Amino acid sequence: MKVLVAVKRVIDYNVKIRVKADNSDVDLTNVKMAMNPFCEIAVEEAVRLKEKGVATEVVAVTVGPKAAQEQLRTALALGADRAIHIETDERVESLAVAKLLAKVVEEEQPGLVVLGKQAIDTDNNQTGQMLAALSGLPQGTFASEVVVDGDKVNVTREIDGGLQTITLSLPAIITADLRLNEPRYAKLPDIMKAKKKPLDVKTPGDYGVEVASKVSLLKVESPAERQGGVKVASVDELIDKLKNEAKVL
Amino acid sequence: MSILVLADLHEGQLGGATAHVVAAANAIGGDVHVLVAGEGVQAAADAAAKLDGVSKVRIADNAVYAHQLAEPMGALLVELSGDYTHVLASASTTGKNVLPRLAALKDVSQLSDVIAVESADTFKRPIYAGNAIATVKSDDALKVITVRTTGFDAVESNGNAAVESVSVVVENGQSSFVKQELAQSDRPELGGAKVVVSGGRGMGNGENFKLLDGIADKLGAAIGASRAAVDAGFVPNDMQVGQTGKIVAPELYIAVGISGAIQHLAGMKDSKVIVAINKDEEAPIFQVADYGLVGDLFEILPELESKL
Known part of the structure; x- marks a missing residue:
């Protein structure tokens, strides 16, 4: 079974973001970029499926600027066999990414597609579900456990208040939540080897997909800053303040 | 404007999030309907009918909608969405699971985690983990939106809307429910x-x-x-x-x-x-x-x- 895994290049999760002075967007100039953390978990899951003998080939795919090839090379170093880069410099919304991935799914015919549940830049949490709908496939979102069993896959999902287990027919779309696994670090020899692995470059036009969106970004602002309050000296003072000043008790 | 709100269910009862989503719908303005889809959900539909600002509750009570699995729920919303300008759900794990399927099948974008309504087509939503707030405008014919409940105060329950059955029953041969383990607690959600x-x-x-x-x-x-x-x-x-x-x-x-x-x-x-x-x-x-x-x-x- 072939496994397709989608990755996204985003701002590194440790970087404190800045809003541009003209409020047009977040400032990404000279900011450290990395693979989206949820995508790292997706890659790890795909690689583990291969190590278990469930997957025969792992194909990594990304949509983004030329620099996004760095993240594909990371995926290759972590154990993906080959990569597809759909190159575009435009702002690509979840729907357009899902349309492009649906074309890749049609072409590659994977048994399973694994994505991160959301990217930490736009926080949309949409692409996997949209891909599933466009491909006419079932979805197991926010997965914390994935067990392939013949022509089915059992997915345990992180839902509000607990866990839910569902069974999906294959092929299926999985989106990874935090507890699915702990991603490994790429070893230096694997990073060297990854440079020689095949990486195909395509454009949205090659797939006949229009990436323009009907959603426009009017403004980006910093959230209202919360002011720190006072230190209290004792439990009695705390209770007094909560009762008489904040009036929440 | 006509707005469909997908109700949240919590063990068959109406989830508290729905009253917040209805508040967001009221802020957009127009006719607000609530869809209660599941199995054995009459009580939830009756509770939804009381929410202030709701003019109609549509109930889809069928085994195929039990546990609100994404595939049948998405298909049901596609069937119903033709009557509406907006479809809203809470940004719960159910709303997040189901709504993008509707958006994709209608070829429109989705706006996730909306925290404020500026107008019928313009909304605020947090990005970068809330470290920035984006104002976005959608020119899509159908607006598909998940609502962050903390952005809107829950409406009260003084209403008395009509409850109407939805006859649409979709097929689902792709996914099935196995089990659910919810943390048992007497404490509030x-x-x-x-x-x-x-x-x-x-x-x-x-x-x-x-x-x-x-x-x-x-x-x-x-x-x-x-x-x-x-x-x-x-x-x-x-x-x-x-x-x-x-x-x-x-x-x-x-x-x-x-x-x-x-x-x-x-x-x-x-x-x-x-x-x-x-x-x-x-x-x-x-x-x-x-x-x-x-x-x-x-x-x-x-x-x-x-x-x-």
């Missing part, structure tokens, strides 16, 4: 609680979380945790407050032994009053806390419990 008491890595171990129980009992509070406490294995993930867990905005949030990592602040900084209890007076949590108490939580918590 973390997302909707008026008071939340959360513990962090400073609690030391899972056993010590019991120190929060008495306080939570006295305050009628839900108990939460930081990601550090979850990662350390102290408590299960469904208690996590933060960017990667629940987003909460209670009247009172008490953070105990939580340092205040950005990812935790993203989940609670909209709380009305924040109390921090931490032995490290330099902890970043004090920068957002209205009231900070520096000291040993193992002494403070029993004292607080006895004096409340």
Whole structure:
């Protein structure tokens, strides 16, 4: 079974973001970029499926600027066999990414597609579900456990208040939540080897997909800053303040 | 304008989130309908009919919609969406699971986690874990939106809308429900609680979380945790407050032994009053806390419990 895994290049999760002075967007100039953390978990899951003998080939795919090839090379170093880069410099919304991935799914015919549940830049949490709908496939979102069993896959999902287990027919779309696994670090020899692995470059036009969106970004602002309050000296003072000043008790 | 709100269900009953989503729908303005889809959900539909501003409840009561699996729910929404300009759901794990399928099948974008309505086509939503707020405008014919409940005060239940059955029944041969394990608790739901008491890595171990129980009992509070406490294995993930867990905005949030990592602040900084209890007076949590108490939580918590 072939496994397709989608990755996204985003701002590194440790970087404190800045809003541009003209409020047009977040400032990404000279900011450290990395693979989206949820995508790292997706890659790890795909690689583990291969190590278990469930997957025969792992194909990594990304949509983004030329620099996004760095993240594909990371995926290759972590154990993906080959990569597809759909190159575009435009702002690509979840729907357009899902349309492009649906074309890749049609072409590659994977048994399973694994994505991160959301990217930490736009926080949309949409692409996997949209891909599933466009491909006419079932979805197991926010997965914390994935067990392939013949022509089915059992997915345990992180839902509000607990866990839910569902069974999906294959092929299926999985989106990874935090507890699915702990991603490994790429070893230096694997990073060297990854440079020689095949990486195909395509454009949205090659797939006949229009990436323009009907959603426009009017403004980006910093959230209202919360002011720190006072230190209290004792439990009695705390209770007094909560009762008489904040009036929440 | 005509708006369809997908109701949240919690073990067959109407989930508290729906009253917040209806408030968002009322802010957009127009005719507001609520769709209650599931199996054995008449009581939930009756509760939805009382929500202020709702003019009609549509009930789809059929085994295929049990547990609100994404595939049949998406297909049902596609069937019904032709009558509407907006489809809204809460940004719960159900709303997030189902709504993007509708959007994709209607070839429109989705706006996730909306926290404010500027007009019928323009909304505010947090990006970068709430470290920036984007104002976005959608020119799609159908607006598909998930609503962050903390952005809208719940409507009250003084209404009396008609409840009408939906005859559409879709097929689902692709997915099936196996089991569900929900944390059993007499406490309020973390997302909707008026008071939340959360513990962090400073609690030391899972056993010590019991120190929060008495306080939570006295305050009628839900108990939460930081990601550090979850990662350390102290408590299960469904208690996590933060960017990667629940987003909460209670009247009172008490953070105990939580340092205040950005990812935790993203989940609670909209709380009305924040109390921090931490032995490290330099902890970043004090920068957002209205009231900070520096000291040993193992002494403070029993004292607080006895004096409340």
